[in-house]
Structure formats: C-alpha cells, structure tokens
C-alpha cells in the first residue's frame with residue numbers, strides 16, 4: 006500500500022503540491038487528473054522518492070520512502086515510474102531493454118520472465134527490433150514491461166496514453182487492467198484526458214493548484230463534482246447560475262450566484278419542452294451528436310442527441326430536464 010500523508014512541495018516561491026493525502030492499495034488503479042501546472046508530475050516524483058518533500062511523508066507498506074537527499078541512488082526499488090519519454094536504451098533490442106531490468110537474476114528465470122512480459126505487453130512481433138524501429142505504442146509498452154519486470158509494488162505512469170492512437174490506447178488500457186489484477190500492483194497514472202481518467206481507474210483524484218480537491222469513484226466525481234474546475238476536468242458540463250434555472254423550469258432555494266452543473270446527457274430534446282433556444286453548433290461524435298444551443302444572452306447549453314436526429318444550425322429546439330439533473334457546486338464560474 007502506497008500512502009502520501011500531507012505532502013507539500015515548494016520550489017522557491019512556487020508551491021506545486023499542497024498537503025496531498027492519498028492511499029493506493031495493491032490491485033488498485035488511481036487516475037490523477039489536473040490542468041497543466043496543477044502539480045501532477047511533481048506528485049509522481051514525490052511518490053517515487055525522486056524529489057524531496059518540503060513537508061509530509063510517503064510510505065510504502067508503512068515504511069517511509071526516502072527522498073533523493075537521503076540516499077546515494079534516488080528512488081525506491083519497489084516503486085517504478087514510467088516517464089512520458091519512455092527512456093529506452095537506443096542501441097539494444099526491445100527484448101534486451103526489458104532484460105536489462107532482470108540482469109541480476111538467474112538466466113533461466115530471466116528468460117521465463119521476459120517471455121511472460123513480452124506476452125503480457127503484446128510485444129512478440131517486435132521483440133528483436135531496436136526502439137527506433139517500433140511505434141510509439143510499442144515503445145510505451147516496452148517501458149511498462151521494463152518497469153514491471155521485477156514485480157514492483159507500485160507502478161506510476163506519467164501520461165501513459167497521451168501520444169497514442171485509439172487502438173494503442175485500448176491495448177495499453179487492457180494491459181494495465183490485466184497487470185493490476187494479476188500482479189496486484191498499486192498503480193497511479195496522471196492524465197489530462199477526462200475519458201481515460203473516467204474509464205480506467207477505480208478511483209479518480211482531481212488536482213487543482215496543488216490541492217487534491219476531490220477523490221472518489223469516477224461515476225461519483227462525474228455526477229457530483231465539487232466545483233466548476235472538477236466538473237470541467239471530468240467531461241463536458243453546463244455550468245449554470247442559479248438565477249437562470251427558473252427559466253428552465255427548475256425551482257430552488259439557492260442564492261442567485263450559486264452555480265449548478267448539468268451534464269449534457271441530462272438535457273433532452275422535447276416538443277413540449279419547458280425551455281429551448283437556437284442551435285448554434287452541431288458536432289458529430291459517432292454514436293451521438295453534441296448540440297450547442299443559445300437559450301438567451303446569458304445561457305448557452307450543450308446537450309446530446311442520437312446521431313440519427315436531424316438538427317440544423319439556426320433551428321429552434323425545445324428542451325427538457327428533470328430537477329434531479331441539477332448538481333449544486335462550490336466555487337464560481339467567471
């Protein structure tokens with residue numbers, strides 16, 4: 006079990022991480038989401054023991070993880086961090102890159118484990134090629150195979166999906182889930198992509214200016230975001246001031262400036278709709294369309310409809326939603 010207790014990291018005047026407490030259990034995947042500069046990479050480096058914390062502690066199975074100033078070789082043997090740039094050795098094959106992590110083991114075990122990792126990471130076809138002769142997705146899988154070779158207790162991944170096309174993302178996603186299940190690794194990955202953040206982990210944490218503002222099951226965080234930032238980091242969101250909601254048929258007891266979040270899929274087309282507006286944009290998304298509607302000078306709404314729905318820009322549409330679709334949040338939107 007990896008634990009961060011009230012972690013703080015300052016670089017001079019800049020405080021990148023502000024009192025983050027988090028537990029990752031064996032066999033669990035946690036996704037850490039945040040805007041650029043919110044402290045995600047700093048958090049990974051702290052958890053890996055690669056930078057010294059200004060305050061607070063990281064513990065692995067109850068034992069404190071030392072920072073780089075306390076040891077000759079920075080890092081921890083049971084905590085592996087996979088960087089965005091993969092950092093493979095360029096002049097040896099994919100197989101030898103993986104083998105390097107196992108060089109201190111007996112040859113028979115090495116061969117057995119490399120074959121196992123190559124199978125798990127689906128690298129059979131490219132194992133004898135050099136890193137420059139394989140795709141980005143294959144490099145990413147090699148970096149992961151190398152990191153997990155010695156069965157680390159913790160696997161930390163920096164933006165593991167950011168450079169990958171959809172088939173490779175799905176491959177790595179499946180591989181990570183298999184890995185965590187079979188080897189009971191505690192895994193944390195950082196991302197700024199809401200789809201990856203919601204679909205893969207058992208829990209999702211949202212970093213805002215170095216604070217962990219919300220942590221929970223993806224569905225709970227998506228449905229009940231703590232503030233506007235969390236709502237926007239976890240998917241498309243209509244952020245609506247309380248004073249505009251009565252126009253949409255929602256009666257409530259909130260202050261005029263209180264802010265509500267309504268997810269686009271909660272708003273439906275309706276001939277008998279209590280509100281509506283003029284269609285400003287229609288975006289085809291495959292299985293559905295995303296439609297932007299100007300309700301009035303102050304309120305623009307986005308809703309989803311089946312792709313089969315014929316909606317044109319400039320058209321007037323009627324809409325409806327139930328009062329349960331409205332989630333009240335902290336904070337304000339500009």
Ligand SMILES: Nc1ncnc2c1ncn2[C@@H]1O[C@H](COP(=O)(O)OP(=O)(O)OP(=O)(O)O)[C@@H](O)[C@H]1O
Nearest residue numbers: 016019020021039040041042043044045046047048
């Ligand atoms: N070595 C450093 N020296 C000074 N400031 C730093 C250092 N590393 C990070 N920072 C600052 O700390 C804050 C958090 O940076 P961090 O790289 O952790 O964010 P991030 O969420 O990973 O961003 P991105 O998604 O863009 O990689 C930023 O304001 C950054 O400029």
